[in-house]
Amino acid sequence: MFARLGRVVVHHPWKVIGLWVVAIVAVLASAPEFSSTTDQSAFLPSHYESIQAMKLQEKAFPQNSAPAALIVVARQDGAPLSEADSASVLATSTELAGEHVKGVTGVHATPPSENRLIQVIAVQMDKVTNPADKTQGDAVKELREQLKQRVEGTELKAGITGLAASTLDQTESSEKGMAIIGIATIVLILVLLLVIFRSPVIALLPIVVIGAISGTVGGLIAMAAKAFDLEMDTSVNSILLVVLFGVGTDYILFLMFRYRERLRAGEDPKTAMVSAVARVGEAITSAAAAVIIAFMALVLSSLGMFRALGPALAIAVAVALVAGLTLVPAVVSLLGTKVFWPSKAWRNEPKSARFGAIGNAMGRRPGLFAAVSGGVLVLLSVLAIGFNPTFDLSSGSTSDASESVVYNKELLKGMPAGATQPSDVLLHSPGGALTADQLADFRAALVQVPGVGQVGQPQLSGDKTIADFQVTLTDAPESDAALDTVAGPLRDIAHAAAPEGTTSVVGGITSVYVDFKDAMNHDYKIVFPVAAILIMIVLALLLRSLVAPWYLMASVFLGFGATLGATVLVFQHFQGNSGLIFTMPVIMYLFVVALGTDYNILMVARLREEAQEGRSPREAAALSLRHTGPTVAAAGIILAGTFASMMLAGNNTLSQMGFAISVGIAIAAFVMAMFFTPALTALIGRAAWWPGRADRGKGGDPKPGKYAETYYNPEYSGVVESWSGQTWSNTGQRRE
Known part of the structure; x- marks a missing residue:
């Protein structure tokens, strides 16, 4: 299928480019305006207490709201x-x-x-x-x-x-941060691709292609949001920027490495591109499918922001995949070998001495490599036990010198910390008007709650059946201490102290955060397992194996734990933060689990390819690292570097996100995919491909005159082999 796609694209490049232009114009012309919301309560289901309180408050006091x-x-x-x-x-x-x-x-x-x-x-x-x-x-x-x-x-x-001022300062800070991220991302991609390929043409290729399709991605997301009534969070745009450039560049890189490899094997440029699409197309598509499935699993979330974010990112990856398999090959087929201009290095097979030596060492001692790399993952994963999610983002999302931060500190000199966004406790009497004694007793109970600084006099609805008690907490409304107060004693006492025949609910932004925390814990138990099962199905179909998907997913979740542990170590232990942003596990799930699986798939797909060509398990692992190691390393550096640019934005929130994602991708590329996975595959041996027959070659058992001449000699560090269509050339030794 991919060979046929490659032939169509390569032989009709102008038609493919024309179709892309038509599609881009059509989407931009017909797409509705992309809109998002900052109202966190819009993302919670209606059965949560904070939403019930908000609806009751809007019904009874439509003109009443906390000062903006x-x-x-x-x-x-x-x-x-x-x-x-x-x-x-x-x-x-x-x-x-x-x-x-x-x-x-x-x-x-x-x-x-x-x-x-x-x-x-x-x-x-x-x-x-x-x-x-x-x-x-x-x-x-x-x-x-x-x-x-x-x-x-x-x-x-x-x-x-207050909220409006803080939002303004945070927006201005974020805009500056995103400008820095955008510039740093583009510069990083240009520099790294120049170093890898020594060609400004290839360096500019991802920037031009991804820039051209970015509008299409935004338009398709806006269409999906309107069609399915999805509430988009304001963070979607910033995340999309990094996902598009990071993933898109990776897919282009996978294709160009294989294209260069086929040129060195003696194929003409058009044939080489057809071969590149045919050989790497299945791996890229499977990797993208795993990422899309992981993202789409978020539709099972009970939180609206994640239900919308999943499809949005899935659309971005899908468009990047289609562009990588059609638009990029079409453009490169027109340029031919000029895409490498002015470098001539593409003509010569690199020695790859470093990756060859490491591959041979792993082939000799896969157990040692598996134990060391696995030990690193387990050790870091243990630190994840100390993870504490926090909603206290205001201190890290803008500069300490901003006016909202400076005067919030002034406010605390005379008022409780919760004065900026008080909580609301609503007492409802469906059977009739509330009495003065009921209101006084209920207020007296609220005053005694630990963590409550002030309780205002009740505001009554027109029919006197609903009373709103404004409660000012002693701690900042988004702090861990405030969340503990609302989730524990405030709700407990408010419910227990409600007079007979009445009900009470606790609302306000702190209550929303409490319910967010509960909803996320619920989602972890559903979204993560479903995504893991679906990704395993993709791996099973790609590898035609029921064994490999199990240890591949185990390695991915070890990588997840190691990433969380490393982030806890740096930000909670070294920097002394009270916790990590509450969305950190989901962010890591999106980028470390989903995108990290890309590298596992790329490496294992090459392992299977080597096994199909008659290699022994250890030889296949060694040669896979030699050939695919440079690709994984380059892609990992670019993607990790892209996300690391977020640390330049100047606030703690983006620094945590950038650090966690970049470290997670580095772990996925340089520990998991490069060492742990191939070493485990070599140890498991041919059983890794059960019940498939990958280890027996495409034509069955190795045939004399072809595969018998190529074998793995652990004492020889310069094993080099190539398939020229009919025969193998091999610098190893003949099997005795």
């Missing part, structure tokens, strides 16, 4: 606010309200804090869930300008924090 921004005012000398200072704050509040800033629905000054170190002006804004809507961000910018003018020349200082 908080203007924090304090004295420059740090002294308590005087009566004159407080009057000045009230005047400022009135003046800002009179400016009628677009998107601002209310500006209200609150009394000074008990210690009078700060005074807050609460700013209500229109609710925004679409990141494309810049209303809140623009409002914060204008308020900051107005505020600066009003405190200039006074003894007061003021700044804006």
Whole structure:
């Protein structure tokens, strides 16, 4: 099938390129606008308590919402606010309200804090869930300008924090970070491909091709989101950028290495490209299928953000695969050997002395290689036990010098940490109006909850059947301590203290995070096993084996554990962070398990190919490492380097993601695929291919005059062999 595809593409390159141009234009012209949301509650199913509380609150208090921004005012000398200072704050509040800033629905000054170190002006804004809507961000910018003018020349200082301000600062920080990531990714790909192929043409090939198809990917994702009503998280765009360039470059690299190999075997350029597509097409397609299946398994998630992210990334990989098997061969077939210009190195077979020597050493002692590489994976995996998921992202997602961070610290001088986003406890009496005694007793119970700083007076709905108690926690709303308070004593006491005939639910952003954590733990038990089973089916079909998929998947999950352990070691133990971002296991699943399987498939596919040509298990492992090792190494360096560029963005969240993914891919390429998997295959021997017949060659048992001349001599470090169509040439020794 792939040989036929290669012939069609190579002999009709202009038609293939034309079809791609038509497809790109058609998708861009018909695709709806891509939209995403920052509202985390939009991703949770309706049965979770935080969502029930949100719906009850919207029903009873449609105009009520927590302030979108908080203007924090304090004295420059740090002294308590005087009566004159407080009057000045009230005047400022009135003046800002009179400016009628677009998107601002209310500006209200609150009394000074008990210690009078700060005074807050609460700013209500229109609710925004679409990141494309810049209303809140623009409002914060204008308020900051107005505020600066009003405190200039006074003894007061003021700044804006709260959700809207934090979101603005984080967005600006992320935009700068993504610009750095984009530039670093392109530069890295250019430099590494120049070093590997010594050709600017090949170095530019992935940039041009992937850049051309990126719009198509975005359009197809927007179509899928609209067709299936998927809620896209704002992180989709940044992840797509890295996935497209990383995976797309890998697939192009796999193809070009095999193309160069066939040219060196004496084939003309067009025949060499047909052979490259025929030989590597099945491996690339199987690898992409494993990645797509892993991504699509996320549709089983109970969280909307992952249900949408899975198909989005699957579409990106599918388009990258089709481009790698059609568009790239079409372009290269037009260029021929000029694709390597100005280098002439493609004409000469490299000695590959390093990979040849390592391969021969592994062929002699596969048990040692398996034990050492497996030991490294197990040792790092043990450290994963200390993993602590955290939702405390604000401190790491923007600069400490940003206004929202600086004035959040000022806010804490006079108010509990949870003041920026209070929780809401709603008491509901379906049978009739709530009484004053019921409200007083219930509030008294909430005040006694450990971790609760303040409990406001209840706000009653029009029919007095629903009461909203605003609860300010002593800890920051996204902190581990706040999550523990809501998940434990606050919910427990709120439920238990509800008067007979009433029910209570706890809402707010902290409650949403608590439910997120519960939903993710539920998803791990479903998504990961289903993905593993489906990937094993792909491996079984590719390798025609029921044995190999088991130890291949075992090695992949060892790689997963090792990656998580390494990340825990660096960020929790060395840097002293309280935990890793809560999505880390899913991020690693997406990139380490799914993409790391690529390298396993590439190496094992070559192992099977060598076995089909009559090699013994140890010889097949040695030669696979010699031939495929450089490809895996180059692809691993490029993909790991691409993700490592995220560490340049300047915030802890992206640093954790970049480190984990890049280290995971490096482990998958340089430990798992290059050593652990081939060494295990050599140890298991011919049983690895059961019930298939890969070890007996394409034509049955080795035939005298062909395969008998090629055999593995562990004492000879320069085994070189090539198939020229009819005979084998071999620098090894004749079998006695």
